[in-house]
Amino acid sequence: MYRPATADQLLALEVCAGIGELARSERFAAADAEMVTAIVEGIGAFSAGEWAPLNRIGDLEGARLENGVVRLPEGFAEAYAHYVDQGWNAIAAPAEWGGQGLPFALGCNVLENLGSANFAFNLLPMLTTGAIDALEQHGSEAQRALYLPKMISGEWSGTMNLTEPQAGSDLGALRSAATPIESGDHAGKYRISGTKIFITWGDHELAENIVHLVLARLPDSPEGSRGISLFVVPKYLVNADGSVGPRNDLRCVSVEHKLGIHASPTCVMSYGDNGECIGELVGAPNRGLMAMFTMMNNARINVGNQGVQIGERATQAALAYARDRIQSVRAGSPDRKPVAIIEHPDVRRMLVRMKALTEGARALLYYTAGQVDRGTLGDTEAAARGECLVPMLKAWGTDIGVEVASLGVQVHGGMGFIEETGAAQHYRDARIAPIYEGTNGIQAADLVTRKLGLEDGASLDALLGDISRDAGEETGLVRLAEECRSIADWMRGEATLDDRLAGSVPFTTMCAVAVAGWQLLRQRRAIEQGTSPSLAASKQVSVRYFLDHIVSETMGLAAGARGGSTLLYELSNEALCA
């Protein structure tokens, strides 16, 4: 039985996001302790009660394209309607358009709970959130007024249409086109045409309308990434009064067969098959990629969050199984009675490890979210720190999601490999997160190129310096943070760009573990000062495990981080493939 991780979430919100401090600002004044507790408990109960029971049927039946309509299994429509009715979609959305205007960190908590309950279903609000961000930041006043209220309520959902078959990580290669409409009803708008792939929740019947944000090229636009514009292309055209009008010329032509997240329709979308797909330009021409980047930070945090989500769910399932499953006498025990497998040292090691990794990723998640919120309040240093943290959270958070889900399978033994048990679904679902929203390799590249040099390197350096200074007695953690600094120095100095990229993934893991370990340490100290006594005993164990085991292991990555690129290119492509 899945239960929301309310106590640990509240601790992370308090200590790592610093929600109390945020609530002292005018903007976030509503986020007082009572409100925070009400939200965390409320969304936890809602998710566990209404969305979690749909997780398995979502996996089994999945989303299906039937006669041009994308169908979800029984129960999804109702569960989404309840989510909208109860106002959960609006928590962190701007108050100006009907949102609650609460901190981003609380929005993360909503998604964490939804995603732990139902990983695939959570992608629906998650994508809508991204589309809201993009429209809020780049849409005209009219566009915002037309779209945001219904998207914020959740009555309408949103999507991001970036990828094309030849344009994945390299969006500059995209070919979808937008042609200005000179006259008629839609004068000033654009005819959109092209095919987009990997469109998450690209079509479905759960929302009244779907607001597609589509990257496309204007006629005579420059080649590559400087010639891409952003368009809003609703499934149903929207009348001036905000009501839903006629169907737009776009459709889902196929739903992918995927390893996991079966309940999330991953669509191939076709725009303008009949030459009548109408879209509006969002922001300035040829600035579409810029618009995407401004919302990408938060979107990547939301994906890193998914590692926490699946980690929590998989850990709970493994704990429950290990406590019930009786097998074998405890080694060395004079008592010949078989025990629950939770008693066996190696099973216990796996469980403690799962807990420590999940709590570490959660600590990093809320620390990152808190920096974003500080940035919103005008703290530019926090904003820059947040930008450094994003690739760490996205990459490491999703990596540990996969590791924890895999450990979950292992704890279940043979039963873990049987689909009915559920552990296998977590293992399959978790695997998408290191891939989408920029592969973890892209995240690591972001860290060792853009983020490494942010504020002339001061941002990352200050973060690592804070850890070194603050970790004090935890010498392993201090050593890790110092090693990260030293590698960062080397990367900024003698290392070539190839060297940096070759070491980028291990370096990203090292930095992420350093920050997560630090935030866990801060949680432990807070508990020692009386916060969250309910977690006191268990947090001691997970923090100790993290600092002694995870941090030590991670030090072993240093050779890879500073190993350089020469070896990788010693062989020709042909020889490597021979």
Added chain:
Amino acid sequence: MYRPATADQLLALEVCAGIGELARSERFAAADAEMVTAIVEGIGAFSAGEWAPLNRIGDLEGARLENGVVRLPEGFAEAYAHYVDQGWNAIAAPAEWGGQGLPFALGCNVLENLGSANFAFNLLPMLTTGAIDALEQHGSEAQRALYLPKMISGEWSGTMNLTEPQAGSDLGALRSAATPIESGDHAGKYRISGTKIFITWGDHELAENIVHLVLARLPDSPEGSRGISLFVVPKYLVNADGSVGPRNDLRCVSVEHKLGIHASPTCVMSYGDNGECIGELVGAPNRGLMAMFTMMNNARINVGNQGVQIGERATQAALAYARDRIQSVRAGSPDRKPVAIIEHPDVRRMLVRMKALTEGARALLYYTAGQVDRGTLGDTEAAARGECLVPMLKAWGTDIGVEVASLGVQVHGGMGFIEETGAAQHYRDARIAPIYEGTNGIQAADLVTRKLGLEDGASLDALLGDISRDAGEETGLVRLAEECRSIADWMRGEATLDDRLAGSVPFTTMCAVAVAGWQLLRQRRAIEQGTSPSLAASKQVSVRYFLDHIVSETMGLAAGARGGSTLLYELSNEALCA
């Protein structure tokens, strides 16, 4: 397009298994260089040509129970018949019963090629091999004469029936029963009754008969593992002349829905529903578990082999994709032309890592197999070393199988998550190997209990000592081997049993990496002396990567290996689950 890894297999057979030296013995004299090459090339071509094309359909359609009959997809029956006709099943089987009597290491090569081509299908011959071993070592002369020739040819297949719902890792808990038959046609035999689960290839129509080896209890047998006997229970009773007689009272009642290996029917088997299931005792009463243990070493090697198999297949798929997929300009390149992703440093890092891990596991596989063959020739020291190596190979080999398959998904990016691409199937298939034939936790427990103390500790110590001495200039490898020795000393000394078990999995990985690194080093030296010039350049790179990166990372596990168990038990079960 999958191609067998013939050159690297021949190198590993020569350098790590020492097949040339084995061929100097009378027993293995037939295994001369020409024969070895013929077998490795032959089974490679057969597997790639006939079994590999069935890998995807096997996954898609899987094995199905239809009206009491287990059906495999189109093509499997024919491909199995060809395998039997060409004599591949008999390579390493005893000459006395129609086998070729060649070294076990060559039998491993047959399975490696079959399993790389079709991971799930390979379980059919793999299980038959285990049943042959058990009957050969423990069956009566009459039983061997009746069953072995047809099992060795492959006309009949074999299964192992150990697990029951309440008896997984703890076989002592099993309840299936065997009642002596006092009179009538079957006097002297036994009536078998009980339900067995997780029976790999438990039923199918590819072989004329299926020889089930079943663990069950005799009346009044002692409780626990000392009261278990082994029985041979054929699907069709066998007439005295060896022809197939009437159907025995046993059946497959269900086929599991699994994460992977869909083409391998994992059966729930019911014995004696009508009280007429006839079996014969194999070996002495109450010695069934002992009989299992004697064949288990080889069975575990065969599972460790599966890590190599999936690693090879996933690596080839990733290399092919990375070479074809054009995406993004090479970072820092003045040329604005997008390149194949194999050019990007982090993709290249993943590919080199996949190659290094797979080749390292292969080196460990054939080194282990060679020790087993030396044991067969009467070298007791090699036999004991082989026993130390088995848990390392089984655990680490299958762990890297999962890691490499996961990296394979990552190299494919979004396409890796789409089932049609095939990378996802490898990721799903690979996940079973750390679980069955003794979970990797059980392997690690075996290493830190039984194997650690073998010959008073001299076996493991000599192995690690050989590495330290021989690795010479490779100081990282020497340090790792020395660290393993020091941990082994601690485990034999002040560490409690719980401490040993708590550190068992990281310790097992450390030992495995030390041995694999050493064997790779020996391969490199052999190449420098002129062996296998075709691999000269690429082996330099994979060995260097393994020694610099994998070995360094693995040193990071030392803290976990010697961390003790106290922390794991600080919380009560209730607190851990809270």
